[in-house]
Amino acid sequence: MRRSFPRVLAVAALLALVGCDEESITLATGSPSTLTVRAYVDTNGDGVWTAGVDEPIASVTITATSTSGGAGGDATTGAEGQATLEGLLPGSYEVQFGGTMPTGSALSTAANPVVVAPFRGAALETEFRFTWFPASITGRLFRDDDDSGDFDPAADLPAAGIGMALYAGSTATGTPIATLQTSADGAYAFMGLRPGTYTVEVDALETMEIVGGTTQTLMLAPEQAASLPVLFTGTLRVDVADARAAADGQTVTIRGVVTWQAQWDSRSYFLQDGTAGINVFDFDGPDLQIGEEIEITGTRGAFRGELQVSPVVALENFGDVGEPTPRAVTGDEINAGMFQGELVTIDGIVQAVDLVNNFGTHVVTVTDGAGTTFSIYVDNRTGVDAGDWSVGSTYGLTGVLGFDERDALPSRLEVRFAEDLQLGGSALSIADARTRDGESVVIQGVISWQANWDDRVFFLQDATGGISVFFGGAEALQRGDVVQIRGTIGAFRGEVQMSPQSVTVVGSGPAPSPRGVTGAEINAGSFQGELVTVTGELVSVNVLSFDNQDVTIRDAAGTEFSVYVDSRTGLGSGAWPAPGATVRVTGVIGNDDRNDPAARVEVRGAEDLVVATAGQISVAEARSMDGMTVTIEAVVTWQTSWDSRVYFFQDGTGGMSAFQNGAPNLNRGDRVRITGTVGSFRSEVQMSPDVVTVIGGGPPLAPRVVTAAAVNAGLYQGELVQVSGTLVNVETLSFDNQEVTVRDAAGGMATIYVDSRNGVLPAAWPAPGASVTVTGTLGTDDRLDQPYRIELRDAADLQVGG
Template identity: 25%
Template sequence: MRLRFSLFFTLAALIAAPSALAQSAFLNEFHYDNDGGDTGEFVEIAVADGILDVEDVVITLYNGSGGASYNTVSGADLTVGASQNGYTLYTYSFPSNGIQNGSPDGIALSTTEGDVLQFLSYEGSFTATNGPANGETSDDIGVSEAGDTPVGFSLQLTGTSATYDGFTWASPMAATLGAVNTGQTFESPAPPDPDPVEVSFADETRMVREGDTLTVALELDYNENEPSGPVTVLVSFVGGASSATTADFASASVASATFPGQRARDNMAEVTFVFADDDLVEGPETATFRLAVTSGDAVTGSPNILTVTVDDAPQTATVADARAAGVGESVTIEGVVSRAAGAFLYVQDETGGLAIRQTSGPLFDAVASGAVAPGTQIRLTGTLSEFRGLLQINGSDLESYDVLGTTDAPEPQVVTLAELAENGEAYEGELVTVRNVSFAETGTFSAATTYTVSDDSDDSGVVTARVPNGSDSTVDGTEIPEVADVTAIIGQFNADDPDGGYQLLLINAEDVGNASGGGGGDEIVPIAEARAEGVGATVRIEGVVTRAAGAFLYLQDETGALTIRQTSGDLFDAIASGDVGPGTVLDVTGTLSEFRGLLQINGGDLESYEVTGTAAVPQPQVVTLAELAANGEDYEGELVYVAGVTVDGSGAFTAATTYLIDDNSEASGLVTLRVPNADDTTVDDTPIPDGPVGIIGVIGQFNADDPEGGFQLLVLDAADIDAPAPSLDVVVNGGFEMPAPGVVTGGDVPGFALNVGGAVTMAPEFAIVDDVAYEGDQSLAVTVNGTGANPWEIEVAAEPLTVEAGRTYLYSVWARSETDGGTASFTIGQPAPSYNELGRISDAALTTEWQEFTVEFTVPDGVTEIRAPIHFSYAANVGNTIYIDNLSITPAGEVAAENPVEETAATLSVTNPIRTGATVRYSLETAGDVSVALFDMLGRQVAVVADGPAGPQERTARLDAAGLASGVYVLRLQGEDVMVSRTVTVVR
């Protein structure tokens, strides 16, 4: 297991480090026994200059009888001696009988950090029982001093070497205290290897509450090494070392991160975990996380263990209940920020709103930086106070706050001034909209100023409009309208009357808008409907950005797409900063115009836009150039994929240039490839491919004369050249998740043709059923009532299927029959007129159990379209029902290639595509804990399928896709040392 290897490597490094240092500091000479009374006893060590500081060395004397230490000498107390070739000698002299006479005794050399450099002994070996060498067995040097050794002799190393290992201990000879030994020559020591690249936790301990998101910071230290590529690490929850369990997580309990491996790039990374809020009072629990390097040239440093204290979530109250508690009470609330500026933010839930005032501190800074803003989900604990009737949590009364996530900002309640005058307390702290508000004053708004307002319901002036202090609002200096719709927070400023003094607090300049005349503004319409409105129409649409660069973005929904062009302004800046990009969901209002046939919202025709969220980028539609030439208008602005495209050109692409292309379906030049202006694409100056490749692009148009011509494949991202097919599976609706259950005929089943020959004696019944399925919710049922002359006279054919010429594919289908004895033939071939077969499984015997039938086939050169018919016209099938499910055709070997580890380490399978849900099957070669989760194309986890133990026995879990938007997702199994991914398409 990779994690075990990582732990072993770390331990080995710790053990090896003292050994390496021992070659740079070692015992060189000593004297302990002589004739008569012991005298002149000393120890001499050699230290490599610049590698180890002598003050970091400790000498410890050990008694071999029992193994305990009996004296310690600090390196700072040593006397410096001679130097030679990068080594310096240091000595320490002991009083008479200061060093014991053996049988055996020993000397340990260690660092002040406790790392043992040497543990040598004389007259035998023994095991230390304390001190730095505790538990280690000494190395006998093999020579000794007898009781008749002449005074002035010693034991010393001889020979020529750069390390201790190259010297030899010699029998007693005349001592050379502080000088190079007799017969000894030091060679220059080798410089030490630099410390390895290390990855570690930024913290050793953290504290969170249940329901919180824990962001774990990781650090990469190059230690003077040069980067050698990306480094990927795995952060794993260690259940056995924790009082918490995987049930305490609302997310996966493992996460990975990758450092780019470039000095110029950030050497910090983050992973996140979400802890579940179980509403139980359990007291603090600990969650221990271990860090391991899974790929790249690095080791784990210190700390590589993170201990997190997980405390119970505060018992929260609704905002209404908190308000009812009253002044002086400490409350904990959770809600969504409706407005935030300067010293004030306003938090709202379904029951009410509350003002939070902070003139300094972390929350004030978070508002200033935008980290806390409208849409921020937040938990706050503090004591309620009141100022001029306004209930709030003020200043130091705020005890704590936690950001829980983000969502849409609360929708304002539409109210009248009369309702506010009558019952303003019910709306205090909440976001409201008042229609058609008339302002008595004119000119421009000023900060810290109150204005007289009225509407059709009330002209008493009881409710006023207030522009807060300059830092608390962006309204200061904007024009006062005569009549406008006003969105505001309800405040209060009245020390005398608890039921009076209510104010419309104007926070954002855009909250004071055009009068609606009592209506609600234009409704969002599907993009296809907006396109049908035509040039000059003002439309409001919402969709997902598929591509965005420079002056252009392309917005797409399930019905169509539209080009948005902005050469300056807020949206242009948002694209440049990356705040708006692929996956951004935009609500756009503007007037349609046309340029050279391309329908768009251009420049000043854009009235407004709003980021309303994020979503998976729509999967490119697989089309041919012939389809685009025949019906390009249907694809204008949409993201498409064309397989097997040959570009007429060589060298590198050039910005603002059009290229002829061919995909064997269309080579007349009716559809061209266009590289936009340099600012609008990253394809400029990238290589033109030599042969046929898959290309993803947006369909544009440039033709002033022919509204049906001039369609272009706009390539905007360098990664879209030689792009993989949008899905490994070239079969559309292979799981028969469309249409709804019921009898089907002809072209009712997307992606399939249902064919019955004229010679069939009684027509079969084709039906989509939801009571029998191998995977997912549905399968196709074929009930045979009569036969024709040949098996293919009753046929279900997946067609047309776009493939790449010369590529090898794997055909797979699952089938069963209502009763034993069913028969079917499965074929893959070219379409009419050749019907050339590429693969076949003939006369397959079916049983009442699901069986998989597979065959590999290779697409001939020049072929980019195939069909896959299944034949049922067999006499044995009359009166029987055959069920078909999970028909797929995928490039051979490419599913396994997606995995970063060997396929045998784990298995993961799921039907594809899915509609409302599917069964996920998984296993591990070696038993352990895994997480199986679904991620969107931005890498965000959207569903947890399983989290717990797994092993060689296959397990199943249900993937619920009912609440997911259609699009492409990644299903990922992740364990301590394994990660397997599968691409999943959700259809609606």
């Protein structure tokens, strides 16, 4: 049976209590805790107190009230917003903030946080964290065309798609805290900002001037909705390439030349400048003509993957400046979407023609010379029918490069009209074109003469031949102008002649050097249409009506030929010396089948008649006399410093190299008389002199400024020339010799050869992409793929920067 003794236990407990010391009492009540409370505004919004950044709230009473009825406590926050309450016995406490909430802020933590003091005591923490109500910066970027100070959508120009950046602080340095682009109406907004100092930076176009500067600083208070309108002066005009690179929705102003406006829809047209091309869709498109220069303002966007400007809000027409020259492209470049929006040209073989609708619109599959397949898109409303194509035939094709992402080959050439198709290829050589009687062809050449009394008549030539042109719409042309002509080959009085539909000046350069010919070649009409020169004995001058002249000259071989002079050239009959004198005549070889012989040299002006020294011929004539011994007078342009046997010379008709054992030391500018045998070395026409006499001195000759195309065509061989362009590549060969490639403004590539013994080492060249101007003699080496090259003479022949 269990026994209990309750009275004995109660007495024992009472005795134990009476006998407790202070340590015994602590064990009964627990250890006190310390509570640290911080009150602050979380300025940077990171959720934690950051000294020196966040704003402390000082002089506020913090109270801790026991939720179990025990003693609590209070304390006041100091300068750092911190209050400390000590001696809190175990239990739970509700903490109160006894101050006024900072204006414009909200409490981010609990309104009355509860802390628990443990039995053993602890260092407790809590906080009253406030955050500011967010502020904002809004505005609009616009040009105040009505000078009102406020944006008027009917009068002012908004700047859409312009980049803007927001920085914390008073400078636009470091990483921006926000970036954006202005909307279609130029508006922008930076929202949810904490109070403080901010700097707004505008990424302005080069053509814009921001009123007050591109950076503007302002101070934001809590809940402040700051308005910051940004005004600009100037224009939004950029080049077309930059417009293409702009963001969708950006307002741009571009200036370019119209290359096509769809004849069935004036809303759609293309324009380009020197940097790129682009499609335009103008809901109020006016009637435009190809070749007109216009400036438009509109929004850069895209349609079916094709970049375009639409809508257009302003257009100004500056009149006709001529159709741009089409860019020659490859099939690979078309398929890669390069040069989208530009006028281009390419030759290709038609593989297939496929109709895409019942109206005759069709797609033509073509391969270029490299075997790359590309597409031609033809709207039936261009006037080009599917039946106009001949599968398997070669065409010269011109058009704009369009894009439609719905197609398998989205990038495509879009034909504008029937004239954009050239059966047989695009630009033919003049020699080939001369054989195509009755055909429509395209040729390109250099103007050698336009009759000053009748600008309808002019002559041009390339490296293969020359031709006369009769064009009722011709403008004044200059000798040396490079022109592209589309027209029909025919004849007039036995002279092959072209009747153009269009003549486009595509560049300019030096006039052609004349070809040295003989009387027999003139009589045979061998170089009809070309600029030639010949030396001989004056036989007679037959004066015709109006002081025109029919002149007979006998060459060194005894062959007589005719020279015709229209007195309107400025060369009168009195300019000729007495019969028996030696004369040198330059002019184009024309033809009139009413005469016998029909072929004749037609003098262009008084400068084409030179009274010469008997027994001497021009350099141009000497170049054509392979194997013959001749005498010429010319000016030295270069003698190689490392081998005096090699030198170059030229007169007003052409240049030539010489190789002479025992050659005297010559200076640039020396006038020399040379007798020697004409030959060649590695296809370079060269003289082997027997006698060289220095007959005078003078300043060095100025170089002939040429294009890369002229260099590559072998024109001006042996002459001192100069080409400017962009450095593409420097290839170092053995002994530090160099083969250099330069791209000229027309995109042609010229080869420069440098023998390091002239003092020019590879390090002398700048980095690729730099502008350079190179001078040298035009040499030839038939061992090379591109045999024609400019040979640098010394360091002075290289100019960096133009």
